Amino acid sequence: MRMHRLLMPAWQLAGRSARDIEFAVMPRRCAFCGVPRRREEPAICAGCVAELPWIAAQCPGCARPLAARPGDGVRCAGCQDRPPPFAAAAAPLAYEFPVDAAIRLFKFHRRLHYATAFGELLCKAAAELPADIDALLPVPLHWLRHGARGFNQAAEICRPLQKASGLPVVSNVSRIRQTRYQSGLGGRERRRNLAGAFAVKGVIGARHVLLIDDVITTGETCSQLARELLSTGVPKVSVLALARA
Numbered sequence: 001m002r003m004h005r006l007l008m009p010a011w012q013l014a015g016r017s018a019r020d021i022e023f024a025v026m027p028r029r030c031a032f033c034g035v036p037r038r039r040e041e042p043a044i045c046a047g048c049v050a051e052l053p054w055i056a057a058q059c060p061g062c063a064r065p066l067a068a069r070p071g072d073g074v075r076c077a078g079c080q081d082r083p084p085p086f087a088a089a090a091a092p093l094a095y096e097f098p099v100d101a102a103i104r105l106f107k108f109h110r111r112l113h114y115a116t117a118f119g120e121l122l123c124k125a126a127a128e129l130p131a132d133i134d135a136l137l138p139v140p141l142h143w144l145r146h147g148a149r150g151f152n153q154a155a156e157i158c159r160p161l162q163k164a165s166g167l168p169v170v171s172n173v174s175r176i177r178q179t180r181y182q183s184g185l186g187g188r189e190r191r192r193n194l195a196g197a198f199a200v201k202g203v204i205g206a207r208h209v210l211l212i213d214d215v216i217t218t219g220e221t222c223s224q225l226a227r228e229l230l231s232t233g234v235p236k237v238s239v240l241a242l243a244r245a
């Protein structure tokens, strides 16, 4: 995926949203260890970057971690049994400490400063994805959950990627059914829990949509959403998440 520019420097904030300005004036610290950071530096310090649980090798079809880097175009046994609906899938980090703890603080305790750090990690990972991606879609939350949480975590981490890539965000997809939390459900229950969860209103003009989410657990949420988009005529859908369980 082509990235037009790096994160916006503070002096280019004229005409930006109140949230952008809030991020620009907040004192900046490494999201993981808290050491002060200058604004032009990445949000995560080099020491913490080195310590993060990076996934060295993963399946290009479902982003599942693999013991060794697969050959070009080779997908995992799971993908060969049940091909996922993605043209490509990537998640740079394993859902382990400290990433799991950070995502929970971000999502359930409103630690929104993580959004910048997570967004930077996504930007780096996106550079490895297919160049024909022409739109972004943060996985939508049902309005009830969105209202309770106050924000959609996927939309927050997508923002830096949107700025860096200049790609449009698909806005005519919604989550029409409030689904139970997926954790604790088996594969078949998850599929049943999610069936008919998303709806597309009107036409999506994009040729290759990149879904953005915080964590891929079984991949079922993004698979359901991808199938919905494919069924409305979007030719290709890929997925990028921050972490893979």
Ligand SMILES: [Zn+2]
Binding pocket: 030, 031, 032, 033, 034, 035, 044, 045, 046, 047, 048, 049
């Ligand atoms: Zn740090």
Ligand SMILES: [Zn+2]
Binding pocket: 059, 060, 061, 062, 063, 064, 075, 076, 077, 078, 079
């Ligand atoms: Zn796979």
